[in-house]
Amino acid sequence: MLSERIGVEGIDWPSALTAHAHLLQTARDALWQRKSDPAEYLGWIDVPEDTESLRQVLRYREAHAWVEDLVVLGIGGSALGAQAVGAALGRGPVRLHFVDNVEPEPILVLLRTLDPRKTLVNVISKSGSTAETMAAFLVFRQWLEQNLADWKKHLVITTDPARGILRSYAQAEGLTTFAIPPSVGGRFSVTCPVGTLSLAFAGIDLEGLLAGARKANEQAKAALEHNLPAQTALIQHLFSQKGKNIVVFMPYSTRLRYLPDWFVQLHDESLGKMHNRAGQEVRTGTTAVRAIGTTDQHAQVQLFREGPRDKLINMVRFLNPSEDLKIPAVRGLEALDYLFGKSFFQLLDAEAKATAHALAKAQQPNYTLTLDKLDAYHLGWLLQHLMWQTAFLGELWNINAFDQPGVELGKEYTYALMGRKGWEALAQELKAEGVG
Amino acid sequence: MLSERIGVEGIDWPSALTAHAHLLQTARDALWQRKSDPAEYLGWIDVPEDTESLRQVLRYREAHAWVEDLVVLGIGGSALGAQAVGAALGRGPVRLHFVDNVEPEPILVLLRTLDPRKTLVNVISKSGSTAETMAAFLVFRQWLEQNLADWKKHLVITTDPARGILRSYAQAEGLTTFAIPPSVGGRFSVTCPVGTLSLAFAGIDLEGLLAGARKANEQAKAALEHNLPAQTALIQHLFSQKGKNIVVFMPYSTRLRYLPDWFVQLHDESLGKMHNRAGQEVRTGTTAVRAIGTTDQHAQVQLFREGPRDKLINMVRFLNPSEDLKIPAVRGLEALDYLFGKSFFQLLDAEAKATAHALAKAQQPNYTLTLDKLDAYHLGWLLQHLMWQTAFLGELWNINAFDQPGVELGKEYTYALMGRKGWEALAQELKAEGVG
Numbered sequence: 118m119l120s121e122r123i124g125v126e127g128i129d130w131p132s133a134l135t136a137h138a139h140l141l142q143t144a145r146d147a148l149w150q151r152k153s154d155p156a157e158y159l160g161w162i163d164v165p166e167d168t169e170s171l172r173q174v175l176r177y178r179e180a181h182a183w184v185e186d187l188v189v190l191g192i193g194g195s196a197l198g199a200q201a202v203g204a205a206l207g208r209g210p211v212r213l214h215f216v217d218n219v220e221p222e223p224i225l226v227l228l229r230t231l232d233p234r235k236t237l238v239n240v241i242s243k244s245g246s247t248a249e250t251m252a253a254f255l256v257f258r259q260w261l262e263q264n265l266a267d268w269k270k271h272l273v274i275t276t277d278p279a280r281g282i283l284r285s286y287a288q289a290e291g292l293t294t295f296a297i298p299p300s301v302g303g304r305f306s307v308t309c310p311v312g313t314l315s316l317a318f319a320g321i322d323l324e325g326l327l328a329g330a331r332k333a334n335e336q337a338k339a340a341l342e343h344n345l346p347a348q349t350a351l352i353q354h355l356f357s358q359k360g361k362n363i364v365v366f367m368p369y370s371t372r373l374r375y376l377p378d379w380f381v382q383l384h385d386e387s388l389g390k391m392h393n394r395a396g397q398e399v400r401t402g403t404t405a406v407r408a409i410g411t412t413d414q415h416a417q418v419q420l421f422r423e424g425p426r427d428k429l430i431n432m433v434r435f436l437n438p439s440e441d442l443k444i445p446a447v448r449g450l451e452a453l454d455y456l457f458g459k460s461f462f463q464l465l466d467a468e469a470k471a472t473a474h475a476l477a478k479a480q481q482p483n484y485t486l487t488l489d490k491l492d493a494y495h496l497g498w499l500l501q502h503l504m505w506q507t508a509f510l511g512e513l514w515n516i517n518a519f520d521q522p523g524v525e526l527g528k529e530y531t532y533a534l535m536g537r538k539g540w541e542a543l544a545q546e547l548k549a550e551g552v553g
Numbered sequence: 554m555l556s557e558r559i560g561v562e563g564i565d566w567p568s569a570l571t572a573h574a575h576l577l578q579t580a581r582d583a584l585w586q587r588k589s590d591p592a593e594y595l596g597w598i599d600v601p602e603d604t605e606s607l608r609q610v611l612r613y614r615e616a617h618a619w620v621e622d623l624v625v626l627g628i629g630g631s632a633l634g635a636q637a638v639g640a641a642l643g644r645g646p647v648r649l650h651f652v653d654n655v656e657p658e659p660i661l662v663l664l665r666t667l668d669p670r671k672t673l674v675n676v677i678s679k680s681g682s683t684a685e686t687m688a689a690f691l692v693f694r695q696w697l698e699q700n701l702a703d704w705k706k707h708l709v710i711t712t713d714p715a716r717g718i719l720r721s722y723a724q725a726e727g728l729t730t731f732a733i734p735p736s737v738g739g740r741f742s743v744t745c746p747v748g749t750l751s752l753a754f755a756g757i758d759l760e761g762l763l764a765g766a767r768k769a770n771e772q773a774k775a776a777l778e779h780n781l782p783a784q785t786a787l788i789q790h791l792f793s794q795k796g797k798n799i800v801v802f803m804p805y806s807t808r809l810r811y812l813p814d815w816f817v818q819l820h821d822e823s824l825g826k827m828h829n830r831a832g833q834e835v836r837t838g839t840t841a842v843r844a845i846g847t848t849d850q851h852a853q854v855q856l857f858r859e860g861p862r863d864k865l866i867n868m869v870r871f872l873n874p875s876e877d878l879k880i881p882a883v884r885g886l887e888a889l890d891y892l893f894g895k896s897f898f899q900l901l902d903a904e905a906k907a908t909a910h911a912l913a914k915a916q917q918p919n920y921t922l923t924l925d926k927l928d929a930y931h932l933g934w935l936l937q938h939l940m941w942q943t944a945f946l947g948e949l950w951n952i953n954a955f956d957q958p959g960v961e962l963g964k965e966y967t968y969a970l971m972g973r974k975g976w977e978a979l980a981q982e983l984k985a986e987g988v989g
Contacts, residue, residue, distance in 0.1 A: 193851025218807040218848050219904070221878040221897035222927075249847055251889050252880050252900055259881045282888050289885055303851075362863050363799065363840055371654040382852035389856025402860030404799055406842055411685055412654050414963060415629025415739075416818035420825025423959035424838030427798050442657040444688050445695045449725055452718050453687050455973030461657035464688055464971065468655070470988050471966030478962060491658075523859035526914060527850060530907030535900065537891035552906050 128355055128482075134341065134348070141347045144512035149338065158519035160300030161504055164308045165330035165497070171323055174295070174310055177273070178317035184211055184237045187318045188227070190253040191241035191311075192217045194303025195275075197382055198312040198500070199319075201375040202326070206493055207319035216253045224253065233264040237318070239273050241311055243297045245281030248531060254283075275310050302519050304383045305504055308497070322493035329497025337505040346505030349431075349486075353506065354513045356429040356482055357403050364403045365421065368433035369410035369469045372491060376433075377407035380503060387507045387518040394515050401514045403429075410434075411468040418472060422479045430476060430483035433499070434469045437490045438462040564791055564918075570777065570784070577783045580948035585774065594955035596736030597940055600744045601766035601933070607759055610731070610746055613709070614753035620647055620673045623754045624663070626689040627677035627747070628653045630739025631711075633818055634748040634936070635755075637811040638762070642929055643755035652689045660689065669700040673754070675709050677747055679733045681717030684967060690719075711746050738955050740819045741940055744933070758929035765933025773941040782941030785867075785922075789942065790949050792865040792918055793839050800839045801857065804869035805846035805905045808927060812869075813843035816939055823943045823954040830951050837950045839865075846870075847904040854908060858915045866912060866919035869935070870905045873926045874898040 152159040164170075189196060196217040203213050214227055238257045242250045261268035269292055276283040278296035287294045295310035306312060308330050313323050336345045353364060366380045389402030408417050410432065421430060444464070446457035456464070469485070476483045486502075488495040511518025533543035534553065547553055588595040600606075625632060632653040639649050650663055674693045678686045697704035705728055712719040714732035723730045731746035742748060744766050749759050772781045789800060802816045825838030844853050846868065857866060880900070882893035892900070905921070912919045922938075924931040947954025969979035970989065983989060 192848060197852070218845070219897045219901045220805070220807045221874050221901075222876055223807050224897065225876055225878055246888070247851075248892065248900065248904075249851075251886075252892050252897060255880050255883055255886070255889065255892065256878065256897075258883060282886060286885050362861060369656070371656050371659050378852070385853050385856035385860075389858075389860030391859035400859065400861050402856045404840075404842060404856060404860070404864070406840060409654065412628060414960060415683075415685075416633070416814070417821050418963060419957045419959040420821035420838045420840065421959075422825075422962070423827035423836065424821075424825030424840070425798060425836050428840070438657050440658055440661055442661055442692065444691050447691055447694060449722055450687075450691070450718060452682070453691065455968065455971050456684065456688050456691065459971060461655045461660065461688060461692075464655045464684065464967075465657075467967050467970035468684075468963075471970055472963045474966055474983065474986070474988050475963040479959075521855045523855040523857075523915075524850060526858070527854060527904070527908045527911040530910055531900075531903050532891065534903035534907055535891050535895060547910065550910070552910050 133355060134351065137351055137354075138341055140513065141341055141344070141351060141509070144509050145337070145344065145347055147512060148508055155300040158300055158302050158305070159508070160298045161302075161305035161308070162334060164298065164301060165327040165334065165501065167309075168327075170310060171313060171327060174313045174317050175323070177293070177314070181237060181318075183235060184318060185235040186212050186214060186231055186237070187315055188214045188216060188231070188236060188238045188257065189241060189315050190216045190238065190250050190257060192247060192249045193382060193386075194306055195241035195243075195247075195250065195311055197304075197375070197379040198307025199315045201373070201379040202307065202312065202316055202321060202496060202500075203319045204375045205370075205372045205491060205496060206321050209320060211318040211320070213315055213319055216257075217249075219249045219252055224256070228256075228260055233261055233271065236261075237271055237273065239275060239314060240283065241275040242283055243277050243281070243303060245276050245283035245286075248528070248535075251282070273314070275314060304386055305519075307379070307500055325493030326497035329494040329499075330501035332494075333498045333501035333505060336502070346502055347509055349484075349502075350506045350509030350513060352484060353403070353429065353510055361427055361429050361482070362403050363406055363428040365406045365408050365417075365428055365430040366433075367408035367410050367413065367430060369465060370433070370435065370491060371409065371412070373433070374409055376499075377405075377409070379500075381405040381407060383503060383507055386521050388510055388514070388516070389523070390514075390516040391523065392516075394517060399514070399516070401516055410472065411465065414468065414472055418476075421476060421481055426481060428481060430481065432469060432473060432483060432485040434466070434485050434487050435489070435491050436487055439490060439492070569791060570787065573787055574777055576949065577777055577780070577787060577945070580945050581773070581780065581783055583948060584944055591736040594736055594738050594741070595944070596734045597738075597741035597744070598770060600734065600737060601763040601770065601937065603745075604763075606746060607749060607763060610749045610753050611759070613729070613731075613750070617673060617754075619671060620754060621671040622648050622650060622667050622673070623751055624650045624652060624667070624672060624674045624693065625677060625751050626652050626674065626686050626693060628683060628685050629818060629822075630742055631677035631679075631683075631686065631747055633740075633811070633815040634743025635751045637809070637815040638743065638748065638752055638757060638932060638936075639755045640811045641806075641808045641927060641932055642757050645756060647754040647756070649751055649755055652693075653685075655685045655688055660692070664692075664696055669697055669707065672697075673707055673709065675711060675750060676719065677711040678719055679713050679717070679739060681712050681719035681722075684964070684971075687718070709750070711750060740822055741955075743815070743936055761929030762933035765930040765935075766937035768930075769934045769937035769941060772938070782938055783945055785920075785938075786942045786945030786949060788920060789839070789865065789946055797863055797865050797918070798839050799842055799864040801842045801844050801853075801864055801866040802869075803844035803846055803849065803866060805901060806869070806871065806927060807845065807848070809869070810845055812935075813841070813845070815936075817841040817843060819939060819943055822957050824946055824950070824952070825959070826950075826952040827959065828952075830953060835950070835952070837952055846908065847901065850904065850908055854912075857912060857917055862917060864917060866917065868905060868909060868919060868921040870902070870921050870923050871926050872923055875926060875928070
């Protein structure tokens with residue numbers, strides 16, 4: 118599935134693979150061996166095998182045929198996966214809305230637009246303490262209660278199976294819940310009910326999505342020459358060692374417009390770490406940049422070709438369209454005759470290849486993941502492949518790819534500024550520094 | 554309008570400004586002096602003063618009260634500005650659709666959804682030769698013609714006033730047109746009819762937008778201590794000199810979700826250049842990264858805080874909401890009592906300040922543009938301010954910020970792969986290299 122465009126900038130691919138074989142095999146074996154230890158947060162490997170959880174989700178969806186609007190209250194990993202897959206393959210008729218910020222105006226617009234009788238609210242927070250999500254939950258819960266006698270039927274909670282505020286509230290109030298496996302972190306949760314519940318309402322082929330993810334698992338277990346995530350991780354690793362601190366993720370598809378946002382979180386939050394597992398300060402992390410082809414050929418490619426050679430560009434392209442559209446001939450526009458009779462997919466395909474080649478000519482390293490077509494199976498494969506690539510990179514860099522210690526201080530400052538009890542000292546300190 | 558958070562990492566702001574005063578004043582004077590030379594592409598400075606062009610746009614909009622869907626066919630600078638402003642402030646009832654890619658499936662979905670009788674198609678290409686836009690034009694023109702006797706009334710063309718395929722076709726067919734001033738490049742065109750025509754249909758206060766842009770012009774003319782774009786350009790310049798090759802643009806607003814995409818094109822395409830004006834190979838350009846607060850606190854801030862110190866972060870924050878929403882208290886959720894009775898805007902504001910402060914603590918340089926509120930005036934100011942900042946950076950780096958030579962080779966390869974006449978030799982060459 119890799120194009121031939123790897124190996125620019127003097128990387129001899131077969132010998133690089135040989136030279137790193139031991140490192141990659143050790144990483145692969147370590148990940149597979151550790152996967153049943155909940156403290157390692159590798160639960161996402163086995164989630165696509167969990168058909169019972171999928172069956173529960175599908176039963177719930179069938180029992181809620183009255184839903185016309187599904188509002189997901191979640192932020193980061195609780196929203197990005199379903200948003201990406203829903204935009205790519207959603208077929209309706211249920212509309213998905215993601216409340217993933219606390220700016221008041223869009224929330225007010227949404228509340229005024231929705232009919233509570235036909236709305237289901239799915240609040241998603243593993244800890245149950247995410248400030249943004251919980252603020253939205255407080256408002257949407259009240260809105261349902263004020264408008265509906267049976268408001269509890271319009272609420273479904275996705276959270277830790279045992280711990281946290283949302284779990285205890287759901288138990289006290291008798292609300293329907295789905296569990297996030299304790300060993301699955303937010304950015305690795307798209308194939309568990311965090312993603313699948315809303316995607317079931319969007320009409321996604323979830324069996325296909327999970328089958329694709331299982332296929333990626335197979336490849337991640339395979340010997341090195343067939344182990345695609347080990348290979349793409351190695352490419353990413355080698356170019357980061359060559360000083361390229363930027364990784365562009367560029368699918369050639371408008372339907373995949375939110376996939377880079379999901380990838381950005383997966384990559385940046387997993388790999389941007391101050392300390393390695395040995396406790397040394399290392400400050401790892403390449404910065405993922407979002408791009409969409411062909412659109413960004415008219416926005417970012419100028420920089421990618423002529424700017425500093427500080428990037429590795431990962432394109433994603435499909436070999437076949439789901440459906441195609443012919444470009445008609447028009448009298449008076451003969452200057453465009455090279456388009457006449459061709460199809461939109463042919464043009465998209467030519468642009469993707471032309472851009473990869475033009476970047477290579479400028480010695481800007483790039484490689485392309487080519488997928489047969491854009492459907493649930495191949496998208497499920499791609500998501501799980503990228504999770505594996507991230508896990509491999511974490512091993513190569515000897516860091517914990519599954520925590521996010523760097524967001525804690527911001528949360529503490531927020532608590533202080535919001536006047537949360539116990540944070541008075543910090544609030545004083547911030548005030549003294551002119552923040553408030 | 555700048556927060557105090559500049560000056561981390563040992564930059565002493567007042568003395569830096571003094572040290573660069575001569576350079577900045579020279580840049581400012583050069584830009585203002587060159588602005589009436591069409592070859593300099595500085596027409597965007599005067600566009601906000603052009604009230605006659607705005608009046609034409611508004612008259613056209615009034616005469617087309619029947620429009621329910623407006624389809625914009627355009628890519629890059631022909632789409633990103635209107636998309637950003639429309640998403641931020643659009644009030645309907647006309648729905649805007651942007652066809653800015655050639656993936657067939659979303660275009661087919663759109664064609665099946667639209668009612669041609671209530672649809673207006675605005676094709677935008679300055680040259681009239683953009684492959685993606687013209688392919689879409691050929692299809693939408695045919696769709697209108699096949700469905701409507703008066704199809705020409707449903708088509709409006711925005712292009713060069715004299716040159717190009719679209720201009721000659723419009724003349725031959727008697728189609729309505731709006732002109733893109735020859736001295737205005739795509740990524741600087743949001744305040745001319747490229748942006749204003751669709752924004753008029755979206756109900757945007759265009760007088761306010763242009764008034765804000767004129768305010769930014771005033772500041773760009775002012776002495777250094779009041780010249781905000783000269784100052785922000787200097788910050789960007791100083792940190793790029795310190796090796797920070799990434800510039801994060803992070804508004805705290807979901808309504809501004811497309812503004813970073815507009816900024817990415819403006820910044821990357823203008824400043825990513827292989828050669829300077831003296832013809833030397835320089836490979837300039839920092840890479841702009843899109844982020845939205847608070848959303849990306851749960852996606853990218855882990856990397857921004859703990860990862861390599863290779864970034865400058867530019868946040869944008871509003872001092873006042875247009876409308877606010879209170880967070881209610883709920884029995885059984887007392888663990889969240891720090892949110893009870895507070896407002897969403899208070900939370901958004903606290904998160905923005907907390908993040909700026911947490912980044913500064915980690916010695917990750919950041920500064921905040923603070924705007925009174927999100928309305929047409931302040932958004933017009935922000936757009937024009939960022940255009941000025943870009944122009945100043947072009948001067949500081951002695952590059953042409955207004956061309957894009959790096960996208961030509963990709964276009965040539967596309968022509969060859971699409972079989973355009975005259976490109977046979979290149980097609981053979983690509984085939985020999987395994988591309989096809």
